[in-house]
Amino acid sequence: MNEKNVLFTIFGGTGDLAQRKLYPSLFRLYKKGNLSEHFAVIGTARRPWSDEHYREVVKGTIKTLNPSAEEAERFASHFYYQSHDVNDSSHYQTLKELSDRLDEKYHLNGNRMYYLAMAPQFFGTIVSHLKSQKIITEAGFNRLIIEKPFGSDFHSAFELNEKIRQVFPEDDIFRIDHYLGKEMIQNISAIRFANNIFESQWNNRYIDNIQITFGESLGVEDRGGYYDHSGALKDMVQNHILQVLALLAMEPPVAFSEKEIRSEKIKALKAIRIYEKKEVLENFVRGQYAAGQLDDQTFKGYREEDNVDPESTTETFVAGKFTIDNFRWSGVPFYVRTGKRLTEKGTRINIVFKQVPVNVFKTSIDEPCNDPTLPPNVLTIYIQPTEGFSFTLNGKKVGQGFATDPIKLEYRNSAEMVENSPEAYEKLMLDALNGDSTNFSHWEEVAQTWHIVDVIRQVWDQVQPDFPNYKAGSMGPEAAFELLEKDGFEWIWQPDHWYRERGKLD
Numbered sequence: 210m211n212e213k214n215v216l217f218t219i220f221g222g223t224g225d226l227a228q229r230k231l232y233p234s235l236f237r238l239y240k241k242g243n244l245s246e247h248f249a250v251i252g253t254a255r256r257p258w259s260d261e262h263y264r265e266v267v268k269g270t271i272k273t274l275n276p277s278a279e280e281a282e283r284f285a286s287h288f289y290y291q292s293h294d295v296n297d298s299s300h301y302q303t304l305k306e307l308s309d310r311l312d313e314k315y316h317l318n319g320n321r322m323y324y325l326a327m328a329p330q331f332f333g334t335i336v337s338h339l340k341s342q343k344i345i346t347e348a349g350f351n352r353l354i355i356e357k358p359f360g361s362d363f364h365s366a367f368e369l370n371e372k373i374r375q376v377f378p379e380d381d382i383f384r385i386d387h388y389l390g391k392e393m394i395q396n397i398s399a400i401r402f403a404n405n406i407f408e409s410q411w412n413n414r415y416i417d418n419i420q421i422t423f424g425e426s427l428g429v430e431d432r433g434g435y436y437d438h439s440g441a442l443k444d445m446v447q448n449h450i451l452q453v454l455a456l457l458a459m460e461p462p463v464a465f466s467e468k469e470i471r472s473e474k475i476k477a478l479k480a481i482r483i484y485e486k487k488e489v490l491e492n493f494v495r496g497q498y499a500a501g502q503l504d505d506q507t508f509k510g511y512r513e514e515d516n517v518d519p520e521s522t523t524e525t526f527v528a529g530k531f532t533i534d535n536f537r538w539s540g541v542p543f544y545v546r547t548g549k550r551l552t553e554k555g556t557r558i559n560i561v562f563k564q565v566p567v568n569v570f571k572t573s574i575d576e577p578c579n580d581p582t583l584p585p586n587v588l589t590i591y592i593q594p595t596e597g598f599s600f601t602l603n604g605k606k607v608g609q610g611f612a613t614d615p616i617k618l619e620y621r622n623s624a625e626m627v628e629n630s631p632e633a634y635e636k637l638m639l640d641a642l643n644g645d646s647t648n649f650s651h652w653e654e655v656a657q658t659w660h661i662v663d664v665i666r667q668v669w670d671q672v673q674p675d676f677p678n679y680k681a682g683s684m685g686p687e688a689a690f691e692l693l694e695k696d697g698f699e700w701i702w703q704p705d706h707w708y709r710e711r712g713k714l715d
C-alpha cells in the first residue's frame with residue numbers, strides 16, 4: 210500500500226469540479242488506503258463557510274459511494290475551510306498559518322499538493338503568492354495540479370508557464386487532461402505495444418486512415434459563458450484530441466516509463482504538419498448548431514442558449530484532417546471530429562486498415578460481386594460511455610456461393626467492471642501523489658499543441674463563418690462528411706443513420 214502524508218490545498222474548494230470529482234476521488238483513495246490518516250485538505254474560496262458546513266458539503270459529495278456514517282465522518286474530519294480571495298495578498302497569511310498548523314497536527318512532513326480548481330485567470334496570481342507568502346515548504350514535496358485550459362493560445366500559455374516555472378520545477382507541475390486518466394485511453398498503449406498483430410501493422414503500409422471522434426449529445430448547458438469565449442477547437446482539439454492522437458501516432462517507447470513515453474509523444478506532436486492558411490481552409494471545418502429535433506426531443510440553437518451571444522460566431526463543432534510528416538505516417542490522414550448536440554454521446558477511435566491488394570471475390574462465378582472493394586478491417590477503441598474494442602473482419606456469407614460478409618468481434622468491459630474501476634480523477638490524483646507525471650501534459654506538449662491550433666484559429670478569425678450550419682441532433686455540417694469523401698473515405702461511426710432510417714431525424 211502506498212500511503213502518503215500530505216496536505217491538499219484546493220483552490221476553488223466550493224466549486225463544481227471540487228464537489229463532483231475531487232472529493233469523491235479523495236474518498237476513494239482514502240477508502241483504498243492510498244491516503245493514510247496523515248492527510249488534511251484545506252478547501253478555499255471566497256464564500257464564508259465554516260469547517261462544519263464544509264464537512265457537511267464534503268459528506269454530501271460522497272453519498273453515492275455509500276460510506277458508513279462513521280467512515281464519512283472520519284473522512285470529513287480531515288477537511289478544513291478557509292475563506293480566501295486569491296487576489297488579496299493578506300489572506301495568504303491566514304492560509305499559511307492554517308497550513309502549518311495542519312502540518313504539525315497530522316505530521317505531514319511539509320508535503321503539499323496545491324490543486325487549482327478555479328478559472329485560469331487566477332492561476333498566475335495564486336502560484337506567485339504561494340512563493341512570496343512562503344506557503345511552499347522547505348522540507349517535503351510541493352506539487353501543483355492545474356486544470357485546463359492552460360492558456361488560450363501559445364503566447365498566453367507561455368506567459369503562464371513562465372510564471373509557474375518561477376515557483377515550481379516542471380517535474381512538480383501536473384497539468385490535468387482528464388482524458389489521460391481514462392481507462393481506454395491508457396489502454397491504447399496496451400493494444401499497440403502488447404499485440405504484435407497490431408503493432409506490426411501500425412503504419413502507412415497497412416493503415417488507410419485513423420478517425421478520432423469526441424461526440425457530445427449535450428449542448429453547452431450552464432457553461433455558455435465560458436464556452437462562448439473558447440469554442441470546440443480550444444476546448445477539445447488543443448488538449449484531449451491531440452493528446453490521444455499523440456498516443457496513437459508515437460513510436461514505441463524503449464521502456465514504458467514517464468520519460469520515454471513523453472519523449473515519443475513530443476516527437477509525434479512535432480511531426481504534425483503546421484498548416485498554411487490555404488491548408489487550414491481545405492482541411493478544417495467548423496460548425497455551430499441550429500435548433501433541431503431528434504426522436505421526440507427538440508433542442509434550441511446554440512445562439513439561443515443562456516449566456517451565449519445571440520450573434521455568436523463560436524464553433525460548437527470541429528472536424529479536421531491532421532497530416533503527420535514522418536516515415537511511419539506519411540500519407541495517412543488522421544481525421545478528428547468533436548461537437549456538441551450531436552446524435553449520440555461517444556468517444557471512440559477507428560483505425561481503418563487498407564484493403565487487400567485484389568478482391569478475388571469480385572470474380573466469383575457463383576455470385577458475382579458488383580462492388581469491387583471489400584469493407585475495410587476496422588479496429589475500434591471505445592473510450593466512453595462504453596469501454597472496449599471491436600474488430601471487423603470479412604468472412605464468408607453462410608450458404609451456397611461465395612459472397613463475403615463483415616463480421617464484428619467485440620469486447621466491452623462489463624458495467625460492473627466500469628463501475629468499480631477507478632475514476633480518471635482518482636487515478637490522476639494518485640499519480641500526482643506518487644510524483645508520476647506520465648498521464649499529464651508536459652509543457653513541451655502544451656506548447657506544440659498550441660502552435661498547431663493557433664494557426665487554425667488565426668485563419669478562422671479572418672473569415673466570417675456561415676453559422677449556424679448543422680441541426681442539433683445531427684452529426685455536424687455537410688462539409689464534415691465531404692472532408693472525407695474528397696479523399697475517398699467516410700466516417701466509420703455514423704449513429705445518425707439509425708435515426709434517419711426510422712424517420713426520427715431529418
Ligand SMILES: NC(=O)c1ccc[n+]([C@@H]2O[C@H](COP(=O)([O-])OP(=O)(O)OC[C@H]3O[C@@H](n4cnc5c(N)ncnc54)[C@H](OP(=O)(O)O)[C@@H]3O)[C@@H](O)[C@H]2O)c1
Nearest residue numbers: 221222223224225226254255256294295326327328356357
Ligand atoms: N467542472 C468541471 O467538470 C471541469 C472539467 C474540466 C475542467 N474544469 C476546470 O476546472 C476549473 C474549475 O471549474 P469549476 O467548474 O469547478 O468552476 P466553478 O464551479 O465556477 O468554481 C470556481 C471556484 O472558484 C472560486 N472562486 C472564484 N473567484 C474566486 C476568488 N477571487 N478567490 C477565491 N476563490 C474564488 C469559487 O468560489 P467562491 O465563489 O465561493 O469564491 C468556486 O469555488 C476551471 O479551470 C475549469 O475550466 C472543470
